[in-house]
Amino acid sequence: MNISFADVSLTKPGVLALLVCEDSVLSGFAADLDRKADGAIKRAIKASSFTGKSGSILELVALAGITAHRTILIGIGKRAELTTTILEHAGGDLHGRIGKTKEAVAIVVDGAHSAKIEPGEAAARVAFGAALRSYKFDKYKTRAKDKDAADAALKSLTIMTKAATAARKAYAPLAKMTEAIYFARDLVNEPANVLTPVEFAKRVRGLSRLGLKIEVLGEAQMRKLGMGSLLGVGQGSVQESQLVIMRWNGGKTTEKPVAFVGKGVCFDTGGISIKPAAGMEDMKGDMGGAAAVAGLLYTLAARKAKVNAIGVLGLVENMPDGNAQRPGDIVTSMSGQTIEVINTDAEGRLVLADALWYTQKRFKPKFMVDLATLTGAIMVALGKEYAGLFASDDKLASQLIEAGEAEGEKVWRMPMGPAYDKMIESRKADMKNTGGRDGGSISAAQFIKRFVNDVPWAHLDVAGTAMASPPTSINQSWGSGWGVRILNRLVEDYYEA
Numbered sequence: 326m327n328i329s330f331a332d333v334s335l336t337k338p339g340v341l342a343l344l345v346c347e348d349s350v351l352s353g354f355a356a357d358l359d360r361k362a363d364g365a366i367k368r369a370i371k372a373s374s375f376t377g378k379s380g381s382i383l384e385l386v387a388l389a390g391i392t393a394h395r396t397i398l399i400g401i402g403k404r405a406e407l408t409t410t411i412l413e414h415a416g417g418d419l420h421g422r423i424g425k426t427k428e429a430v431a432i433v434v435d436g437a438h439s440a441k442i443e444p445g446e447a448a449a450r451v452a453f454g455a456a457l458r459s460y461k462f463d464k465y466k467t468r469a470k471d472k473d474a475a476d477a478a479l480k481s482l483t484i485m486t487k488a489a490t491a492a493r494k495a496y497a498p499l500a501k502m503t504e505a506i507y508f509a510r511d512l513v514n515e516p517a518n519v520l521t522p523v524e525f526a527k528r529v530r531g532l533s534r535l536g537l538k539i540e541v542l543g544e545a546q547m548r549k550l551g552m553g554s555l556l557g558v559g560q561g562s563v564q565e566s567q568l569v570i571m572r573w574n575g576g577k578t579t580e581k582p583v584a585f586v587g588k589g590v591c592f593d594t595g596g597i598s599i600k601p602a603a604g605m606e607d608m609k610g611d612m613g614g615a616a617a618v619a620g621l622l623y624t625l626a627a628r629k630a631k632v633n634a635i636g637v638l639g640l641v642e643n644m645p646d647g648n649a650q651r652p653g654d655i656v657t658s659m660s661g662q663t664i665e666v667i668n669t670d671a672e673g674r675l676v677l678a679d680a681l682w683y684t685q686k687r688f689k690p691k692f693m694v695d696l697a698t699l700t701g702a703i704m705v706a707l708g709k710e711y712a713g714l715f716a717s718d719d720k721l722a723s724q725l726i727e728a729g730e731a732e733g734e735k736v737w738r739m740p741m742g743p744a745y746d747k748m749i750e751s752r753k754a755d756m757k758n759t760g761g762r763d764g765g766s767i768s769a770a771q772f773i774k775r776f777v778n779d780v781p782w783a784h785l786d787v788a789g790t791a792m793a794s795p796p797t798s799i800n801q802s803w804g805s806g807w808g809v810r811i812l813n814r815l816v817e818d819y820y821e822a
Contacts, residue, residue, distance in 0.1 A: 326420075326455070326456065326459045326478075326479055326480060326481065326482060327480065327481040327482070328452045328455070328456060328481070328482050328483075328484065328496070328500075329481065329482075329483050329484070330448060330452070330483070330484045330485075330486060330489040330492045330493050330496070331431075331483050331484070331485050331486075331489055332485065332486075332487065332489055333353075333354050333433055333435050333485045333486065333487055334485065337392065337429055338392050338393060338394055338428070338429075339393055339394060339395075339428040339429035339430060339431070340393060340394065340395045340396075340397065340423050340426060340428050340429070340430040340431070341358075341391070341393035341395070341396050341397070341431055341432075341433070342396075342397040342398075342399055342419050342423075342430070342431070342432035342433065343355045343358070343396070343397070343398050343399070343432070343433050344399055344401050344412075344415055344432070344433070344434060344436075344437040344451075345370075345375075345377040345398045345399065345400055345401065346377050346400075346401060346402070346403065346404045346407075346436075346437075347376055347377040347378055347379075347400065347401075347402050347403045347404075348377060348403075351366065351367065352436055353435045353436045354433050354435045354436075354485075355433070355435070355436075358391060358396075361390040361391055362388045362389060362390045362391050363389065363390060365385070365388050365389065365390075366385065366388070366396070366398070369383065369385050370383065370398070375398060375400065376400065377398075377400040377401070377402070378400045378402060379400055379401055379402035379411050379414070379415075380400060380414065380418065380798070381399075381400035382397060382398065382399055382400070382418060382422060383397070383398040384396070384397050384398075384422070385397075385398075394428065395423075395428075397419065397422060397423070399415045399418055399419055399432075400415075401415050401437055404439055405439065407437070407438070407439045407441075407442060408442075409442060409446070409447075409450045409731075410731075410732075410733040412437065412442070412447055412450040412451050412454065413450050413451070413453050413454030413457070413733070413798075413799055414454055414797070414798040414799060415437075415451055415454065415798075416432070416450070416451035416452060416453065416454030416455035416456075416458070416799075417454040417455060417457060417458035417797070417798035417799035417800075418454075418798045419432055419451075419455060420454075420455040420458040420459055420479065420482075421458055421798065421801075423479060424458070424459065424478060424479050425478060425479070426479060427479075427480070429481070429483070430479060430481070430482050430483070431482070431483040431484075431485050432451060432455075432482070432483070432484055432485065433485045433486075434447055434448040434451055434484060434485065434486045434492075435485070435486060435487060437451070443488070443491065443495075444486055444487060444488035444491065444492075445486070445488040445489075445490070445491025445492040445494065445495045446491075446492075446495045447486075448484050448486040448488060448489075448491075448492035448495070448496075449492050449495035449496035449499055450499075451484060452482070452484050452492070452496050452499070453496065453499040453502075453503065454798065454799045455482055456499075456500070456503045457503060457506065457799040457800060458798065458799050458800070458801065459478070459479065460506075460507055460510060460800070460801075460802055461478070461802075462510065462511065462514040462802060462803075462804070465516075497628075498628040501624060501627035501628045502624045502627075502628070502809065502810070502813060504623070504627060505620040505621070505623035505624040505627065505806075505809050506620055506806035506809050506810070507806070508616075508619065508620055508623050509616040509617055509619060509620030509623075509804070509806035509808070509809055510616075510802050510804045510805065510806040511804075512525065512528070512612065512615075512616040512619065512804070513609075513610045513612070513613050513616050513791065513792055513803070513804025513805070513806070514610075514802065514803055514804040515609070516609055517591055517592035517608075517609040517642070520591055520609070520612075521564045521591055521642065522559070522564055522565060522566055522567045522589070522591050522640035522641060522642060523564065523565055523567060525567070525569075525589060525591060525612065525615070525638070525640050526541045526567040526569050526638075526640060529541075529569050529571065529619055529638065532571070532619070532622070532623055532626065535623065535626035535627050536573070536626050536629075537571055537572065537573055537622060537623075537626045538571075538572040538573075538574070539569065539570070539571055539572075540569070540570040540572075541567055541568070541569050541570075542567065542568040542569075542570070543565060543566075543567065544556060544559075544565055544566055546568075547566070547568055547679075550659055550679075550683065551657065551658075551659045551661075552568070552658070552659045552679040552683070553656040553657045553658060553659075553679075554656050554657075554658035554659070554664055554675045554676070554678045554679045555568070555639055555641065555659075555675060555676050555678070555679040555680065557650045557654065557656040557666065557675060558590070558596075558641045558643050558650065558669075558672040558675050558676055559641035559642055559643070560648055560649060560650055561596060561597075561643070561644045561645055561646035561648055561649025561650060562641070562642035562643070562644040562646070563644075564591070564642045566639075566640060566641040566642075567638075567640040567641075568637065568638070568639055568640070568680065568683070569589075569615075569636075569637070569638040569640060570635070570636070570637055571618075571619065571622040571635070571636035571637070571638070572634075572635055572636075573622055573625045573626050573630070573632070573633065573634045573635075573636075574633050575625065575626075575629060575630050575631050575632050575633065575634075576631055576632045576633040577633075580633050581633070581689060581690060581691045582632075582633035582634055582635045582688055582690050582691070583632065583633070583634050583635070583690055583691050583692055583693075583694075583816060583819070584634070584635040584636075584637065584684050584685075584688055584690035584692070584693045584694075585618045585621060585622075585634070585635070585636050585637070585693070585694050585695070585696070585812060586618065586636075586637045586638075586639070586677060586680045586681050586684055586693060586694070586695040586696075587612075587614040587615030587616070587617060587618035587619070587636070587637070587638045587639070587695070587696050587697070588611070588612065588614040588615060588639060588673040588676055588677055588695070588696065588697035588698065588699065589612040589614065589615030589616075589638045589639055589640040589641070589676070590608075590611040590612055590641055590642070590643055590672060590673060590676065590698075591609070591611070591612050591640060591641070591642050592608055592609055592611065592642050592643070592644070593608040593611040593642075593643045593670070593672065593673075594608065594643055594644055594645055595643065595645075595669065595670035596643045596644065596645055596649050596650060596669030596670060596672065597645055597649050597650065597651055597652060597669045598652060598668045598669040598670040599645055599670075600670060607792065607793055610698065610791065610792030610793070610803070610804060611673070611698050612640070612698075613696075613698045613787055613791025613792050613804070613807070613808075614695070614696035614697040614698060614699075614785075614787055614791065614808070615638040615639070615640060615696075616791070616804070616806070616808075617696050617787070617791065617806070617807065617808025617809055617812065618636045618637070618638060618696060618808070618812075619636065619638060620806060620808070620809035621634075621636065621808070621809050621812040621813055621816075622634060622636040623809075624809060624813050625813070625816065630816065632816055634816065635684060635688050635690060637680050637683065637684045638680075639676040639677065639679070639680040641672075641676055643669070643670075643672045649669070650666055650669050651666070651669070652666060652667060652668060652669060653665070653666065653667075654666045655753060655754045656675070658678050658679055658682065658776070659678075659679045659682045659683060659686075660678070660679075660682045660775075660776055662755045662756065662775065662776075663754040663755045663756075664678070664751075664754055664755065664756055664757065664758055665751040665753050665754040665756070665757040665758070666757075666758050667757045667758055667759045668758065668759045671758045671759040671769070673697045673698070673699045674697075674699065674758060674769050674772045674773055675758060677695055677697060677773050677776070678772070678773065678775075678776045679776075680695075681693060681695060681773065681776045681777055681782075682776045682777075685777055685778055685780045689780075690780060691781070692718065692721050692780060692781040692782065692783070692819075693777060693780050693781070693782045693783075694721075694725070694782070694783045694784075694785065694812065694815070695773065695782075695783075695784050695785070696785045696787050696791075696808050696812075697784070697785070697786060697787065697788075698786075698787055698788040698791050698792065699766065699769055699784075699786045699787075699788055700765050700766040700769050700786055700788055701765075701788060702762075702764075702765035702766040702769075703739075703766040703786040703788050703789060704788055704789040706739070706766065707737055707789060708789060709789035709790060709793075709794045709795055710735065710789075710790075710795075711735045711736055711737040711789075711790070712729075712734070712735070712736045712737075712785050712786060712787045712789070712790045712807070712808075713736070713737060713739050713766055713770075713785065713786035714726070714736040714737060714738045714739060714783060714784075714785060715738070715739050715741055715766075715767070715770035715773075715774075715783065715784040715785075715786070716738065716741075716782065716783040716784070717741075717774060717777065717781060717782045717783075718781035718782065718783065720781070721781050721782075721783050721819075722738055722783060724815055724818055724819050725783055725785075725811065725815055726738065727818065728811045728812075728814035728815045728818060729811045731814055732810035732811050732813075732814050733810070734790070734807055734808065734810050734811040736785060736811070739766065739767060739770070740767065741767060741770060741771060741774070745760070745764055745767045745768050745770075745771045746768075746771045746774075748760030748761060748764065748768040748771070749768055749771060749772050756772065756775065758772065760772075766786050769786070770784050770786070785808070787807055787808060790805065790807040790808075791804070791805060791807045791808065792804055792805065794807065
């Protein structure tokens with residue numbers, strides 16, 4: 326979908342949308358339009374239940390005096406409570422309403438700003454929301470009616486504002502982030518027979534066109550590094566495990582980087598501790614953390630962020646096989662610490678153990694954040710509205726919470742402590758990979774913490790948000806791309822400021 330910005334004016338026949346605050350008082354262009362329609366818009370508002378509440382929509386057809394065939398009013402709530410997230414959802418709501426039209430579509434953002442949101446930024450956020458909503462993953466559909474539906478999709482959207490120049494400038498980095506979120510969503514949505522660890526690494530290599538430096542370590546190289554924890558997970562698969570290192574050097578050469586590590590289990594059967602058959606198809610999305618990290622590095626490189634950042638992706642496939650890891654096996658991680666594998670379905674933390682150790686040892690970052698679709702327990706605790714946040718550093722935790730609130734990717738900090746750490750003590754090795762059912766997401770975080778040394782660290786358990794999360798105004802995709810936005814905002818707030 327092509328998005329453009331233009332000055333406010335009467336449009337050609339087609340669809341015209343207006344943003345309306347909760348008091349439903351029309352002003353500016355909307356008031357002028359109402360006068361041309363001989364008060365029909367105000368009468369329609371009065372006769373309906375439309376109040377301008379955020380998320381509400383009123384559609385009017387063929388109003389006399391107006392060239393547009395359809396006039397759509399989109400509520401954005403009280404002006405004093407207006408946020409960029411509300412504006413994004415308004416753009417998404419519009420696309421959801423008219424996404425299959427072939428007519429020209431324009432939305433007037435005149436007056437839809439506040440003391441905290443400049444007019445240009447407001448227009449850019451509406452465009453961003455519409456762009457995110459327009460995403461579709463239909464590459465495997467072949468039936469004629471599906472192709473016809475794709476052809477009928479909205480091709481262009483004009484955002485009309487008195488601050489068109491400022492809006493274009495504000496939208497430029499958001500357009501790059503849209504591309505990155507699409508990239509992350511595509512990765513999560515791909516079937517596992519297509520997106521193997523090697524194919525995932527190949528697609529990330531393609532991002533070198535943006536100026537990223539990409540390294541890929543195969544199993545032989547990881548074996549030399551002593552990554553027995555990560556390699557144990559993938560040893561039952563015919564697909565070779567990969568460790569991908571993404572580097573963006575946009576900051577000062579003397580500045581330490583920030584680092585992000587993603588769990589990338591391209592398919593998770595549970596291994597010998599095999600999962601129930603029902604719902605196992607969703608385990609193609611068990612690489613959502615790695616997809617988010619790849620999307621973040623895509624964003625930073627595409628918008629030429631003045632930061633130094635590292636992305637490390639641990640890519641494996643967890644399969645049952647005669648060569649697969651067994652419950653009771655003991656593996657030696659890159660750190661030298663030994664791990665008793667109690668449950669082969671607690672595999673993501675084994676991948677992260679070596680990936681995090683490698684990252685902190687090689688790059689000595691300012692901080693590390695890992696993302697993983699790690700535990701079902703986090704969904705029991707938080708549902709699918711929040712990701713679980715675990716952290717060794719209060720400042721980093723606070724900034725992640727603030728970034729999540731600002732970007733609509735919310736996190737909730739969970740407890741950690743010695744009592745939970747004792748749950749993973751082993752009689753046979755330095756630790757075991759699961760502490761049991763109670764507090765499962767917390768003992769998993771305690772396990773990961775043993776591989777970060779003294780580097781400020783945070784762990785995001787995104788099992789409920791990266792895949793199969795509830796549809797929203799700006800995302801109708803199974804794979805949400807969750808994580809790209811919160812991490813990008815974190816970098817802006819923590820590093821660029």
